[in-house]
């Protein structure tokens with residue numbers, strides 16, 4: 001009995017492969033879902049692995065092996081399929097001039113193949129070959145854009161700049177902006193209250209961001225704001241938000257368990273937008289997912305903003321992304337952009353998660369130090385166009 005492993009997009013495709021290759025008598029030993037390799041693997045559908053066992057086909061009987069070989073097939077004339085014209089007649093007894101013709105045909109085929117391979121390679125090498133693009137890729141790397149993404153953008157920019165005969169710097173700036181995507185700030189529902197929940201690791205600025213956004217909405221947009229805090233782990237956490245709520249004269253409720261959420265939301269029925277604060281948790285805390293799932297279900301939040309510090313390392317980002325991959329939808333909100341001169345993490349996270357970016361915060365002052373994500377400013381900074389002095 002032999003064993004063979006198959007990988008496919010789904011079970012049907014995997015079973016088709018097993019059937020096609022091993023026939024109907026194969027046994028399925030195991031089926032499981034496995035994560036794809038690579039950083040973006042957490043956000044893509046897992047692959048299906050099927051392990052099948054089969055009986056190898058018996059060796060042909062010795063008599064069959066001793067049988068005389070079949071007679072050689074008569075050579076078919078080769079014709080040009082478009083013109084019907086005979087181009088070459090393979091003949092194993094051909095003279096030196098026929099062999100010469102064959103050789104020259106092979107030479108021309110190999111030249112054509114070489115040109116094709118070159119054409120495919122050119123795109124990939126263009127970034128490295130074009131000193132302008134290579135310098136832009138270096139700037140991205142200096143700004144902590146991960147190498148995989150920096151090189152991918154370099155290839156895209158080089159290809160596009162050459163095809164359209166455009167300045168690589170302009171093309172690269174456009175590509176970075178496109179990859180960052182359009183900013184997606186909070187969109188208030190027209191005829192009902194909008195519930196926004198802030199989640200994320202400890203100390204990234206969730207509570208401060210809620211204070212900033214509550215103030216901006218209440219003071220600048222004249223919107224009726226409510227605040228609910230579920231962060232009852234730290235004694236100071238409730239007081240921190242209560243102080244902001246009092247200054248803004250907006251209602252605040254404290255929720256100790258998901259069951260209390262309905263009543264808390266009911267008490268803020270008249271609000272246009274309600275911000276829910278959550279306790280920061282380590283990405284490795286096993287209670288994070290079940291607790292957050294329960295809160296999301298209880299609140300029926302319209303928007304989830306994953307709050308992240310721009311000063312987080314790439315490795316930590318990967319861990320955070322993995323931790324929150326259970327969320328069906330979320331926006332990326334970046335804080336502490338004033339604490340780091342390099343903003344590559346924004347682009348890394350955007351490209352890893354493919355989620356919309358919402359706001360950027362660059363300071364501790366409530367409410368001034370927050371704005372809707374400015375993708376032009378970020379792209380400029382990543383490409384060394386904007387000086388790293390303030391936001």
Ligand SMILES: Nc1nc2c(ncn2[C@@H]2O[C@H](COP(=O)(O)OP(=O)(O)OP(=O)(O)O)[C@@H](O)[C@H]2O)c(=O)[nH]1
Nearest residue numbers: 202203204205206207208280335336361362363364
């Ligand atoms: N430099 C800087 N500091 C910030 C920013 N946003 C928040 N902070 C500071 O970061 C610290 C933590 O902020 P919090 O709002 O309490 O963070 P949190 O995510 O609610 O923290 P936990 O609830 O403990 O998880 C405070 O000192 C804030 O003033 C920012 O954009 N830039």
Ligand SMILES: [Mg+2]
Nearest residue numbers: 206207231237
């Ligand atoms: Mg907090």
